[in-house]
Structure formats: structure tokens, C-alpha cells
Amino acid sequence: MLxxxxxxxxxIKDNRTVKGVNFLDLRDAGDPVELASRYAKYGADELxxxxxxxxxxxxxxxxxxxxxxxQQIDIxxxxxxxxxxxxxxxxxxxxxxxxxxxxSAVVKNPPLINDLVDRFxxxxxxxxxxxxxxxxxxxxxxxxxxxxxxVDLFEWVSEATDRGAGEILFTSMNHDGTKAGFANEALAxxxxxxxxxxxxSGGAGNIHHFIEVFKKGKADAALxxxxxxxxxxxxxxxxxxxxxxxxxxxxxxxxTIQRSIK
Amino acid sequence: xxxxxxxxxxGNIQSLKFAIERLGYQARLTESSEEILNADKxxxxxxxxxxxxxxMLKDKGLDQTVRQLKVPxxxxxxxxxxxxxxSEEGNTQGLGLLPCVVKRFESxxxxxxxxxxxxxxxxxxxxxxxxxxxxxxxxxxxYVPLGDWTIACSDYGTPYSSALQIDNFYGVQFHPEKSSFSxxxxxxxxxxx
Numbered sequence: 001m002l003x004x005x006x007x008x009x010x011x012i013k014d015n016r017t018v019k020g021v022n023f024l025d026l027r028d029a030g031d032p033v034e035l036a037s038r039y040a041k042y043g044a045d046e047l048x049x050x051x052x053x054x055x056x057x058x059x060x061x062x063x064x065x066x067x068x069x070x071q072q073i074d075i076x077x078x079x080x081x082x083x084x085x086x087x088x089x090x091x092x093x094x095x096x097x098x099x100x101x102x103x104s105a106v107v108k109n110p111p112l113i114n115d116l117v118d119r120f121x122x123x124x125x126x127x128x129x130x131x132x133x134x135x136x137x138x139x140x141x142x143x144x145x146x147x148x149x150x151v152d153l154f155e156w157v158s159e160a161t162d163r164g165a166g167e168i169l170f171t172s173m174n175h176d177g178t179k180a181g182f183a184n185e186a187l188a189x190x191x192x193x194x195x196x197x198x199x200x201s202g203g204a205g206n207i208h209h210f211i212e213v214f215k216k217g218k219a220d221a222a223l224x225x226x227x228x229x230x231x232x233x234x235x236x237x238x239x240x241x242x243x244x245x246x247x248x249x250x251x252x253x254x255x256t257i258q259r260s261i262k
Numbered sequence: 263x264x265x266x267x268x269x270x271x272x273g274n275i276q277s278l279k280f281a282i283e284r285l286g287y288q289a290r291l292t293e294s295s296e297e298i299l300n301a302d303k304x305x306x307x308x309x310x311x312x313x314x315x316x317x318m319l320k321d322k323g324l325d326q327t328v329r330q331l332k333v334p335x336x337x338x339x340x341x342x343x344x345x346x347x348x349s350e351e352g353n354t355q356g357l358g359l360l361p362c363v364v365k366r367f368e369s370x371x372x373x374x375x376x377x378x379x380x381x382x383x384x385x386x387x388x389x390x391x392x393x394x395x396x397x398x399x400x401x402x403x404x405y406v407p408l409g410d411w412t413i414a415c416s417d418y419g420t421p422y423s424s425a426l427q428i429d430n431f432y433g434v435q436f437h438p439e440k441s442s443f444s445x446x447x448x449x450x451x452x453x454x455x
Contacts, residue, residue: 002371002418003378003397040442045378045399071280076399076440096276098440120273121310123374123401166401167376197376220372250378250397252442 003248004214005045005221006235007199008228010035012051012081015065017229033068039228040075043235043252047073048101048169048223051081052144063091070096078126080169089116093124101126101169104142107151110159117164126199127165129157131186132173138186145173153186154193161194168194169223171201179205179227187217199223207233207241214247265289265453266301268328268341271318275307278338281439285450295327302333303453308340312364312404313352315340329357334430334455342426342433343404351404359431362406362423369419374403379436381424384414388425388432390451396444398424398436405435 011018016030036047049069051062066079079092080101089100106112106127116125130145131138131153138153157168170190172183182203190198197220200213204224210233213219227233242249265282267275269291282289282305289305290297298304306328308315319325328335328345337345346356349364356364367373381394405422408415414425414434426433432452438445 001379002375005377067276070277071283074281074284074440074442074446076437093273094276096274096280098274098277122403123309123376124273166374195372196374197372220377250380 001248003045003250004219004242005199006043006210006239006249007046007048007221007223008039008044008235009048009050009201009223009225011225012049012062012065013053015061018052032065033072035229036069036073036077039235040073043239043250044075045250046075046221047077049077049079049081050101051079053081063095066092066095066097080126080128085112086115086119089120093120097124099124099126099166101128103128103130106160107140107142107149107156110163113160113163113165117166122164122166125165126167126169127157127160128169128171129153129160130171130173133183133186141173145171145176154190157190157194161196165196167197167199167220169199169201172203175203176201178203181205181209182213182217182219182222184212184217187213187219191218197221204233207238210238210242211245211247214242215245263287263303263453264301265303265305266298267291267305267307268298268324269293270315270322270324272308272310272315272340274309277437278305278307278439281446281449282453285446285453287453293322293324295323298324298327299330303455304328304331304333304335306335306337306341306345308338308342308344309401310340311351312340312343312349312354312356316344316354316356319344325357329359332430334432334452336452337431337433338439339400339402339435339437342435343406345426345431345433346406349404360406360411360426360428360433362409362411362426364404364406366404367419371419374401375418376401378441379416379418379424382415382417382421384425386413386427387455388427388434388448388451389414392444392447392451396447398434398438398441398444398448400424400436402435
């Protein structure tokens with residue numbers, strides 16, 4: 001049976017992880033590669049690297065980071081942040097990224113989804129959507145959720161799906177940073193509407209929130225940052241709890257971890 | 263041991279090279295027919311769309327090369343599908359190394375299947391010391407139904423071949439290079455065949 005995925009997200013600025021991380025046993029908590037390998041060993045199913053510098057000059061250093069990650073990480077990873085062209089995507093995939101996530105650029109220019117899918121295949125094109133519920137209407141926002149648009153969330157994800165997107169990464173601006181749970185109602189609506197996997201983001205605060213996002217929100221994957229970085233929720237423990245609740249999940253046994261850590 | 267990865271222009275084959283390196287082996291990416299035919303182990307990767315990938319393989323004349331191989335050869339994901347007789351994706355003629363037809367998932371489940379799935383059963387040397395309960399990472403919209411050549415079975419709405427073998431030709435639907443401990447074990451098993 002296909003399992004639900006748990007995805008830690010690493011915010012990257014100038015090739016360093018930004019959000020504070022309190023893994024005492026890391027030599028360098030700001031080193032994305034070391035943090036990523038730790039997550040991979042303890043059972044993360046995938047990783048997302050979100051480049052929040054994402055200026056033109058920094059593109060090259062992001063590509064170098066992607067290469068280092070690909071050399072050391074043995075689970076799939078997605079790279080996002082400021083990607084706006086076929087060339088951007090091409091460099092990241094060539095350097096070993098499994099998928100790229102694209103946000104503002106495809107809202108401004110939807111046919112770019114088709115172009116990317118034709119060139120690289122659906123499997124590596126994740127359309128990221130930031131949206132906010134305003135007066136009962138979910139509206140797509142740009143630039144990390146700062147700039148509102150008149151675009152309806154559900155219409156947009158349907159269009160992105162029709163244009164060939166492989167997955168949707170949906171962040172609720174109403175829930176992001178609140179640690180009060182995911183946007184389960186909107187997620188469930190979306191899940192009925194589209195037939196591609198949905199990654200839920202924004203609002204993870206405790207284990208119960210993860211149970212709810214899979215049971216009520218019908219999400220295929222759940223993404224979170226701070227609860228993992230600050231070790232509030234250890235990934236292995238979270239996965240055990242989800243499994244106890246009957247949610248299909250890939251468990252990584254202590255035995256396996258011991259075997260692989262030299 | 264000479265290990266090569268057939269480089270015919272499909273994406274993300276670096277990851278496979280890196281995974282082999284992490285196991286302490288060296289692999290070369292190559293489009294040279296001579297180098298491929300002189301290798302001891304051959305990886306035949308693939309992501310993307312079947313018809314395009316097959317056209318790229320033929321453009322480089324590597325379809326004949328792969329057919330001639332006598333050493334253990336591992337098709338991965340689309341690579342495995344191209345080893346088959348035919349694919350419903352773009353109605354593509356494959357290499358015909360495995361007498362199987364590749365079909366599209368038709369179920370109420372989401373397509374593509376993206377994520378970690380385990381096995382209903384596995385058999386043979388490729389799965390040495392791997393239990394059916396181990397998970398592998400897959401991304402695919404098309405599958406090979408169960409048949410005589412199935413050496414591992416998984417389920418996504420319907421049971422399907424997550425691995426195939428005939429003689430020296432092996433194929434896996436999942437990505438061992440992205441499947442953590444279990445995937446590394448499978449790659450190691452292949453390299454030790």
C-alpha cells in the first residue's frame with residue numbers, strides 16, 4: 001500500500017538553513033546538507049529545500065548546493081523558490097534535484113506549466129500555491145503569500161492539474177506559523193476536485209494535527225519546518241503514532257538506523 | 263568491475279551515479295556503445311515520457327546496444343518499461359527484452375503513484391535480505407501487470423510488477439537510488455550478481 005509522506009522543509013538563505021535548528025548533535029546546524037542527511041536517516045520520506053534568497057546572483061550557488069545534496073541524500077528532494085524559467089529548472093534537475101516547485105511564475109504565466117511538463121515530465125513539476133481565505137473565498141497569493149491576487153484557489157489548482165502538474169503543494173496563509181493545525185477543510189475539498197497528489201503545508205503544531213491532515217484533510221503528504229527543526233516532534237516518533245492510528249506510513253526501525261549510521 | 267549508466271539524455275541520472283558511489287563503487291555515465299558493451303554491470307535508467315525516451319535511445323543507436331547486452335542489466339522506472347514489448351504510453355514499441363505490455367493505471371486512486379510502497383512478495387537474488395515489508399520510492403502512471411517474469415509484486419489499486427527479470431535483464435519500477443536503506447541494499451545486491 002502506498003504510504004502517506006512526511007516532508008521536512010528547509011528554508012535556505014545564502015546556502016544556509018535559516019530557521020533555528022536545535023539538533024545538539026549536529027556539528028553545524030546551519031549546514032543544509034548535514035541537516036538533510038539527518039532527516040533522511042530518521043525517516044523523512046522526502047525533503048523540500050526552499051530558497052528564500054532566490055535572487056538571480058544566488059542561482060548558481062543554489063545549483064551547487066543541490067549537487068551536494070544529491071551526492072549525500074538517498075531520498076527524493078524538491079527544490080523551490082524563485083524558479084521562473086525552463087533554464088532554472090533544467091540546471092536544478094541536472095544537478096540532481098528530483099522535483100522543482102514553482103509558484104508565482106506559473107500564476108503569472110500558466111502555460112509555463114505545460115512547457116515544463118513537455119520538457120521534463122509531470123513527475124518533477126510541483127505547483128506550489130499559497131492561498132488565504134478572505135471572506136469565505138480562498139484566494140491565491142504571490143511572493144511568499146504577501147501579494148493577493150483575484151485568482152480562486154480551487155480554480156487554480158484544477159487548471160494546474162489540467163496543464164500537467166505532477167503534484168500540488170498547498171500552503172494556507174491562514175494556518176502557516178500558527179501551529180494550530182492544517183487547513184483540513186480546504187484540503188479535503190481540493191482532494192475531491194483533483195486527481196494528483198496534494199502536499200499539505202502550514203499549521204503543523206502537534207502529532208494530532210498530522211493525524212487530522214491525513215484523515216480529515218485527505219492529504220497525500222504533510223510538510224512542516226519548525227516542529228521538526230526544534231525537535232518538538234521527532235519524525236520517527238510521529239510516524240509510529242500515525243501508524244498506530246491506522247495511517248499507512250513507512251516506519252524506519254531503530255535497527256535499520258543503527259545499521260546505516262557508521 | 264566496470265559499471266556504466268546508459269546516458270541517452272533522460273533526466274536526473276546523477277542521483278543514480280551518486281547512489282552507486284555511496285556504496286563504494288564507481289560508475290560512468292556513457293553513451294558510447296563500445297563502453298556499454300564492455301561493462302560488467304549496466305544500469306538503464308529513465309524518467310519522463312516513453313515515446314520521447316525511446317526516440318532518444320534510438321537516435322543514439324543505443325537501442326541495439328542494450329539488446330545485445332549479456333551482462334546483468336538493471337532497467338529503472340521508465341528504463342524497465344522500455345525493456346518491455348510495448349507501452350500504452352504514446353503507443354510505444356519497446357526493446358522487447360521482456361515480453362510484457364505496459365499499461366496505464368485505471369483506478370480511483372491518484373495518478374501518478376508518488377511515494378513509498380512496499381511489496382506483497384519478492385523473490386530471487388536481487389531481493390536478497392530484503393523483506394516484502396521494506397519500502398521503495400516510486401513515481402509512475404504506467405505499470406506492468408503480473409506475469410511469468412514478475413520477481414516482486416506491489417499493489418496500487420491493482421497488483422503490479424514492481425520488479426521483472428528474464429535472463430540477465432532485470433527491471434525495477436521504483437527508484438532504488440532514492441529509496442534510502444532498502445534501495446541501497448537492492449543496488450548492492452545487483453552489483454554483487
